Amino acid sequence: xxxxxxxxxxxxxxxxxxxxxxxxxxxxxxxxxxxxxxxxxxxxxxxxxxxxxxxxxxxxxxxxxxxxxxxxxxxxxxxxxxxxxxxxxxxxxxxxxxxxxxxxxxxxxxxxxxxxxxxxxxxxxxxxxxxxxxxxxxxxxxxxxxxxxxxxxxxxxxxxxxxxxxxxxxxxxxxxxxxxxxxxxxxxxxxxxxxxxxxxxxxxxxxxxxxxxxxxxxxxxxxxxxx
Numbered sequence: 462x463x464x465x466x467x468x469x470x471x472x473x474x475x476x477x478x479x480x481x482x483x484x485x486x487x488x489x490x491x492x493x494x495x496x497x498x499x500x501x502x503x504x505x506x507x508x509x510x511x512x513x514x515x516x517x518x519x520x521x522x523x524x525x526x527x528x529x530x531x532x533x534x535x536x537x538x539x540x541x542x543x544x545x546x547x548x549x550x551x552x553x554x555x556x557x558x559x560x561x562x563x564x565x566x567x568x569x570x571x572x573x574x575x576x577x578x579x580x581x582x583x584x585x586x587x588x589x590x591x592x593x594x595x596x597x598x599x600x601x602x603x604x605x606x607x608x609x610x611x612x613x614x615x616x617x618x619x620x621x622x623x624x625x626x627x628x629x630x631x632x633x634x635x636x637x638x639x640x641x642x643x644x645x646x647x648x649x650x651x652x653x654x655x656x657x658x659x660x661x662x663x664x665x666x667x668x669x670x671x672x673x674x675x676x677x678x679x680x681x682x683x684x685x686x687x688x
Contacts, residue, residue, distance in 0.1 A: 488513035489520075489571040494674040495590045495629075496550070496567060499599060500559075504551040509569060511540040517574030522548050524591060525566040528555070539574050552593055561625040561648040563593040592627060602626050606669030606677055609646070612685045613653075620665070621651040631668040631676035 492508035499505075511518045520538050524531045532551045540546050550567070569587040594602070605626040613619040618635060622628050625648045633640040635654065643652050663684050669677045 488516070488518055489569070489585065489587060491569060491587055491589065493589070495670070495672070496592065497602075497672050498550065498552050498591060498593045500552075500554050500593060500595045504549045506547045506549050507567070507569075508545055508547050509540060510545045511542060514542050517541050517544075519572045519574045520546070520548075521570040521572075523568050524550065525568065528552075530555075531565070541574075550591070559595045559597065562595070562598065562627050564627055564647070565591040565593065567591045590627075590629070598625055603671055603677075606667070607680060609667070609682070610685070611665045611682045616655060618654045618665070618684060619651055620646065620654065622646040622648060624648060629670040631670050632666075632679075633668075634666040636664055 488511055490510040490512055492510070496505060496507060509520060518540050520540060522533045522536055524533065530553050534549045534551075536548075538546050538548070548569075552565075567589050569589075570584060571587070572584045601624075605622075605624040606628050608622075608624050609628065610621045610623065611618065612621070620643070627645060627647055629645045630643065633643055640654060643654065646652055664681055665684065666679055666681045668679055671677055
């Protein structure tokens with residue numbers, strides 16, 4: 462085969478694999494982009510849809526955690542074309558950390574439900590946040606993002622989260638500068654953002670991701686003076 466013909470064949474193979482990978486990724490749809498588990502509840506459910514009209518999908522789910530008492534049923538399931546199944550997550554109340562949320566990660570792995578003739582069997586993992594929320598914190602989460610404080614001095618800007626909730630950013634700007642390396646602040650924690658031009662930046666704008674998965678309105682606060 463001539464060199465141009467070989468390159469053309471390689472290009473077509475790459476396109477074929479890319480199409481198959483994209484189809485596998487696009488076939489799975491999770492009902493929610495994040496989950497909140499109310500402490501004390503026996504379980505919560507997540508619906509998973511297979512939007513592919515021709516191919517079944519094999520689902521394998523697990524939670525990243527040091528705890529061994531977290532369970533998912535069924536952990537493995539086949540979803541038929543255009544079908545939907547629910548997985549049930551159970552987290553027993555261990556009586557710990559009642560003053561703050563805990564964060565786990567739910568993984569949902571999707572692969573072809575039957576052996577594929579394609580040269581590459583593509584596996585896609587959807588990873589979403591799973592917040593474990595104590596009973597006394599059931600209310601107040603939607604307004605937690607409003608309580609962030611902005612301070613700092615010299616070439617540092619400090620964003621503090623004084624609340625018992627995880628706050629995830631949909632967007633974060635310092636004046637007109639987009640900040641992309643700060644995506645979430647844990648309860649009672651703070652993050653430091655370096656400023657290359659000293660104290661010129663004075664106002665911070667942000668939007669948070671709410672329990673619903675939608676983002677909040679834009680909130681702006683001026684940086685307080687002093688260290």
